[in-house]
Amino acid sequence: MFWNFVLRAVHFRRRRLALAFAALAVSATLATALFSVYSDIERKMRVQFRGFGANIVIAPSGGEQTVPLAAVALAEQQGAVAAPFIYTVGRVEGEPVVVAGTDFRRAGPLTNYWRVEGARSAAPGECLVGSNVAAHFRLKLAQKLELEGAPCTIRGIVSSGGAEDAQVILPFDTAAQLAGLPEGNKAAASLVQVRADGQRLASVQAALAKQLPGADVRLLHAVAETEANVVLKLRSTLFLLTALILAITTLCVSSNFSALVLERSKEIGILKAIGAAERKIAALFLSESLILGVASAAAGYGVGLLVAWWIGRQIFPESAAAGVGVNYGVFLPVTAVTLAMATAATLAAAARIWRIKPAVILRGE
Amino acid sequence: MFLRFVSQSIRRSPRRKAMTVAAVAMGTAVATAMLGVMLDIGDRVNRELRSLGANLMVTPKARSLPVEIGGISYRPVSSQDYIPEDQVQKIKSTFWQLNITGFAPSLNAVDSLGGRNVPVEGVWFRRRFRGDGSMLEAGLRTVNGAWKVDGKWVEDWDRNDVALDAMVGGALARRLGVKPGDTLQLFGQRFTVTGIISTGGEEEDRIFVRLEVLQRLVNRRNQVDAVQVGALTKPEDEFARKDPAKMTPKEYDRWYCTPYISSIAHQIEEVLPMAVARPIWRIADNEGKVLGKIRGLMMLITLAALASAGLTVWSVMATTVLERRGEIAIMQATGAGNGLVAALFSTEVALEGAAGGLIGSWVGLLLAEWVGRAVFQTSLDIPAMLGPVVVGAAVLAAVAGAAQPLRRALLLEPAVALRGGE
Numbered sequence: 001m002f003w004n005f006v007l008r009a010v011h012f013r014r015r016r017l018a019l020a021f022a023a024l025a026v027s028a029t030l031a032t033a034l035f036s037v038y039s040d041i042e043r044k045m046r047v048q049f050r051g052f053g054a055n056i057v058i059a060p061s062g063g064e065q066t067v068p069l070a071a072v073a074l075a076e077q078q079g080a081v082a083a084p085f086i087y088t089v090g091r092v093e094g095e096p097v098v099v100a101g102t103d104f105r106r107a108g109p110l111t112n113y114w115r116v117e118g119a120r121s122a123a124p125g126e127c128l129v130g131s132n133v134a135a136h137f138r139l140k141l142a143q144k145l146e147l148e149g150a151p152c153t154i155r156g157i158v159s160s161g162g163a164e165d166a167q168v169i170l171p172f173d174t175a176a177q178l179a180g181l182p183e184g185n186k187a188a189a190s191l192v193q194v195r196a197d198g199q200r201l202a203s204v205q206a207a208l209a210k211q212l213p214g215a216d217v218r219l220l221h222a223v224a225e226t227e228a229n230v231v232l233k234l235r236s237t238l239f240l241l242t243a244l245i246l247a248i249t250t251l252c253v254s255s256n257f258s259a260l261v262l263e264r265s266k267e268i269g270i271l272k273a274i275g276a277a278e279r280k281i282a283a284l285f286l287s288e289s290l291i292l293g294v295a296s297a298a299a300g301y302g303v304g305l306l307v308a309w310w311i312g313r314q315i316f317p318e319s320a321a322a323g324v325g326v327n328y329g330v331f332l333p334v335t336a337v338t339l340a341m342a343t344a345a346t347l348a349a350a351a352r353i354w355r356i357k358p359a360v361i362l363r364g365e
Numbered sequence: 366m367f368l369r370f371v372s373q374s375i376r377r378s379p380r381r382k383a384m385t386v387a388a389v390a391m392g393t394a395v396a397t398a399m400l401g402v403m404l405d406i407g408d409r410v411n412r413e414l415r416s417l418g419a420n421l422m423v424t425p426k427a428r429s430l431p432v433e434i435g436g437i438s439y440r441p442v443s444s445q446d447y448i449p450e451d452q453v454q455k456i457k458s459t460f461w462q463l464n465i466t467g468f469a470p471s472l473n474a475v476d477s478l479g480g481r482n483v484p485v486e487g488v489w490f491r492r493r494f495r496g497d498g499s500m501l502e503a504g505l506r507t508v509n510g511a512w513k514v515d516g517k518w519v520e521d522w523d524r525n526d527v528a529l530d531a532m533v534g535g536a537l538a539r540r541l542g543v544k545p546g547d548t549l550q551l552f553g554q555r556f557t558v559t560g561i562i563s564t565g566g567e568e569e570d571r572i573f574v575r576l577e578v579l580q581r582l583v584n585r586r587n588q589v590d591a592v593q594v595g596a597l598t599k600p601e602d603e604f605a606r607k608d609p610a611k612m613t614p615k616e617y618d619r620w621y622c623t624p625y626i627s628s629i630a631h632q633i634e635e636v637l638p639m640a641v642a643r644p645i646w647r648i649a650d651n652e653g654k655v656l657g658k659i660r661g662l663m664m665l666i667t668l669a670a671l672a673s674a675g676l677t678v679w680s681v682m683a684t685t686v687l688e689r690r691g692e693i694a695i696m697q698a699t700g701a702g703n704g705l706v707a708a709l710f711s712t713e714v715a716l717e718g719a720a721g722g723l724i725g726s727w728v729g730l731l732l733a734e735w736v737g738r739a740v741f742q743t744s745l746d747i748p749a750m751l752g753p754v755v756v757g758a759a760v761l762a763a764v765a766g767a768a769q770p771l772r773r774a775l776l777l778e779p780a781v782a783l784r785g786g787e
Contacts, residue, residue, distance in 0.1 A: 019684050218569060226417045240735075315665065
């Protein structure tokens with residue numbers, strides 16, 4: 001009988017309820033989408049900052065000229081990306097040029113910002129040249145570079161706006177031989193660049209400094225701090241906006257639910273006149289609201305995830321493989337908030353049920 | 366009569382009207398707050414990103430290839446390649462001068478210290494100069510916001526001050542064992558160390574002194590070797606990658622008048638013909654990417670919020686009309702034409718939309734302002750047009766929401782409506 005009543009009420013007032021449902025579902029959608037985006041934004045933004053390259057540099061300290069190559073393996077054990085670099089002076093056509101050597105495979109993620117014409121890496125016997133070097137010696141791709149001691153075929157022309165523009169870049173071992181650095185156990189580099197996860201930066205630096213007492217393990221403040229700063233600010237902006245929007249939509253929806261009860265004063269009057277208990281009437285309205293609440297939370301959750309997924313795909317297409325920023329865990333909070341909202345609003349309005357005098361209401365006042 | 370009807374309707378049920386207006390106001394507040402924050406967040410983040418350091422490097426048009434490792438040159442400096450110091454401040458007279466947040470000229474030299482060659486840079490630390498009627502600032506401190514200093518920065522407000530002060534990079538200071546207040550022997554002179562600079566980068570192995578002092582000591586008056594420039598730029602897009610030499614005049618104008626890193630570099634080369642300005646891609650490229658992501662993200666979120674705010678206003682208005690079907694039927698029954706009833710209701714709905722919109726946009730602007738202060742510690746720069754535009758949108762959404770149920774109500778037979786049927 002009770003449920004029959006509820007279902008009938010829903011059926012008869014379906015247009016009115018559809019609107020209330022829409023309002024609640026829209027706010028649930030927005031809540032799901034915003035929470036979903038918010039919960040994932042830090043990770044995604046930090047990925048963006050990887051493009052800036054290294055955030056830790058291991059440089060020689062004291063009287064040393066080099067750092068042990070073992071530093072690369074140590075950094076990798078910490079879960080960081082690391083690459084060794086060697087710098088020396090070579091000669092081309094009798095003129096001095098800076099020769100750099102690196103492990104191209106390892107350095108790849110650290111040198112995303114290089115603008116390269118041709119290939120980004122070189123095998124033994126091959127090399128990359130900086131744009132200034134190429135212009136100075138009138139070099140083209142696939143030409144032979146007469147570098148004294150290590151002639152090589154040019155596979156790429158690098159322009160970075162930095163020191164690389166005036167360098168010839170060789171595979172690490174070739175450059176190490178040219179520089180006369182020891183090999184095997186005692187292999188060394190001029191410096192090692194490390195890219196650690198922004199959140200674990202301090203601990204990686206501390207661990208490396210402890211394991212490499214003979215080297216200078218430095219944090220690149222500009223990159224590290226800007227990353228931390230921008231990520232923090234974006235997160236707090238999103239948080240404040242999400243909270244604000246939730247608060248506002250909650251207010252809006254609860255007034256909608258109160259209206260659902262208030263506009264039915266006449267029905268309440270009739271129910272009371274034919275002897276229904278106030279409690280029972282309140283329960284009636286509450287179950288109606290809860291049905292509406294659950295339905296709209298579920299609908300809003302579905303649509304909200306879609307919106308979050310769409311935003312993730314539009315903005316961060318490259319992280320598509322690693323899940324597109326959809327956070328299924330927001331369902332419970334969203335449902336809880338939606339239901340609490342519906343319950344509170346209905347209860348607040350239901351307080352009137354006790355005050356309604358059937359005679360007065362039915363007379364039409 | 367028309368106006369009286371509308372005002373009576375509003376006066377007679379103030380409670381219900383207040384609720385409708387409040388709902389519209391809330392929707393509008395959400396929209397305004399989101400838009401306000403979105404429109405300015407790019408600029409705020411752009412400024413935060415400037416702490417990465419310079420994104421443009423200006424060097425003399427070199428006749429020879431620089432051979433330099435870690436600030437030490439392995440080829441005698443050719444005295445022909447330099448930028449005159451007195452020309453440097455022209456950088457602040459280019460078209461995009463307001464986007465140039467700082468620049469720092471420097472002169473390089475090498476001296477032997479502790480048995481090793483050490484690069485010494487003569488720089489402006491923070492210098493004031495007069496340009497375009499206002500006092501402007503330039504120097505290392507305007508470009509490198511993230512540098513940490515133990516001790517004090519060298520104060521070089523006065524270009525005639527020739528005090529022998531030096532700042533030493535952290536790694537070098539550790540090697541030499543110097544602390545702020547110690548002295549150093551450079552170029553046969555006694556320099557006082559005022560501070561130790563920690564950056565993590567190459568600067569850690571260098572010594573910084575006043576530009577004028579180094580110019581005098583190495584006898585290169587009025588010369589600088591490089592100028593770092595920090596500029597607020599627009600992220601590069603397809604258009605920015607086009608070759609300016611191949612653009613049509615119209616495209617060229619558009620490129621010139623957009624703060625792309627390449628057009629700012631081009632304008633610097635125009636005022637300093639002896640120099641080349643190159644973007645430092647490590648900074649410039651990634652800055653653009655990060656900025657683009659943040660802008661895009663905020664835009665989509667705002668879009669979602671706008672859509673839901675619009676839907677909210679729409680559904681509230683639809684509800685109010687639905688509730689008043691009886692009234693409409695009575696009006697029709699007493700002989701009012703459909704056009705008149707529609708006009709009456711639309712006016713009322715538009716008024717409610719406008720009232721809600723006004724309150725909402727005011728509240729929304731306050732909220733956006735609050736977010737700006739809480740996160741970025743400065744007030745946001747919100748375009749004045751935002752308020753009126755949002756109010757207009759609120760009125761539109763309100764009328765649009767009322768239109769469909771109103772049409773249905775008008776088409777319904779009054780007798781059926783009054784009986785309470787569909």
